[in-house]
Amino acid sequence: MNNMDLQDTVISVHGLTKVYGKGYEPALDNVSFDLHRGEFVYLIGPTGAGKTTLLHILMGLRKPTSGYADILGHRIDPAGGERDLRDLRLRTGIIFQGSYLLNDRTVYENVIMSLEVRDYPVPEVKRRAEALLYKLGLLDKKSFMPEELSGGQKQLVAFARAILHEPELLIADEPTANLDMNTARDLIKTIQNLTANMNTTVLLATHNVELVAEMGTRVIRLERGRIVFDAKKLKSLA
Numbered sequence: 001m002n003n004m005d006l007q008d009t010v011i012s013v014h015g016l017t018k019v020y021g022k023g024y025e026p027a028l029d030n031v032s033f034d035l036h037r038g039e040f041v042y043l044i045g046p047t048g049a050g051k052t053t054l055l056h057i058l059m060g061l062r063k064p065t066s067g068y069a070d071i072l073g074h075r076i077d078p079a080g081g082e083r084d085l086r087d088l089r090l091r092t093g094i095i096f097q098g099s100y101l102l103n104d105r106t107v108y109e110n111v112i113m114s115l116e117v118r119d120y121p122v123p124e125v126k127r128r129a130e131a132l133l134y135k136l137g138l139l140d141k142k143s144f145m146p147e148e149l150s151g152g153q154k155q156l157v158a159f160a161r162a163i164l165h166e167p168e169l170l171i172a173d174e175p176t177a178n179l180d181m182n183t184a185r186d187l188i189k190t191i192q193n194l195t196a197n198m199n200t201t202v203l204l205a206t207h208n209v210e211l212v213a214e215m216g217t218r219v220i221r222l223e224r225g226r227i228v229f230d231a232k233k234l235k236s237l238a
């Protein structure tokens with residue numbers, strides 16, 4: 001591997017294994033893959049395949065049982081610990097399963113949360129948030145409460161919150177859950193366009209295989225904790 005490869009590798013996963021307890025089947029079983037800067041990769045697989053477990057380990061929320069992952073220069077391994085996960089979090093955007101918007105805050109307040117914790121100056125926060133809400137067609141909804149939004153709009157707000165700080169890596173767990181096909185397609189296209197402009201690497205877990213087949217990007221498929229497919233899906237397979 002030359003220096004260029006090293007610079008361009010955002011996530012490098014080596015033999016990652018997670019066993020939740022004695023007598024359990026591994027939720028992740030010797031999983032290895034690399035993601036490069038600017039790549040958009042789908043993580044698919046049936047219920048219980050290990051997608052959320054993998055994403056949680058990559059986010060530093062769970063420790064692997066064995067193996068490790070290097071993410072943006074940080075090592076995640078069974079020893080775990082806090083070891084500067086703050087830097088990793090500052091450089092990563094996360095969309096959790098379910099949108100997890102704060103229901104007692106407006107759209108604008110939800111979106112700026114990520115910059116507030118990053119100590120940006122107030123005028124910069126406002127400028128960035130309004131520009132992003134404008135791009136997403138949500139500027140006129142900035143004072144709305146989450147309950148006044150559609151499911152697709154809520155997910156757009158969760159996406160805006162995850163990328164406002166222009167992360168190098170976006171990890172998204174089922175961002176299209178509970179959306180109809182057209183809304184899901186629009187959301188994915190929006191995520192793809194905006195992250196491509198920022199050269200953000202994206203790992204996005206979904207059940208929506210139909211949508212994945214349409215997009216023609218790299219797909220990693222997990223089954224029972226193992227990678228059974230990792231390649232670019234041809235559009236013609238759709």
Ligand SMILES: Nc1ncnc2c1ncn2[C@@H]1O[C@H](COP(=O)(O)OP(=O)(O)OP(=O)(O)O)[C@@H](O)[C@H]1O
Pocket residue numbers: 020027045046047048049050051052053054
């Ligand atoms: N906290 C836990 N304790 C014990 N087992 C767990 C725990 N979390 C997940 N598992 C098990 O690990 C396996 C993988 O679960 P995981 O949630 O990672 O799958 P998934 O692919 O994200 O599924 P889904 O698509 O339904 O969200 C499952 O067999 C699940 O029962």
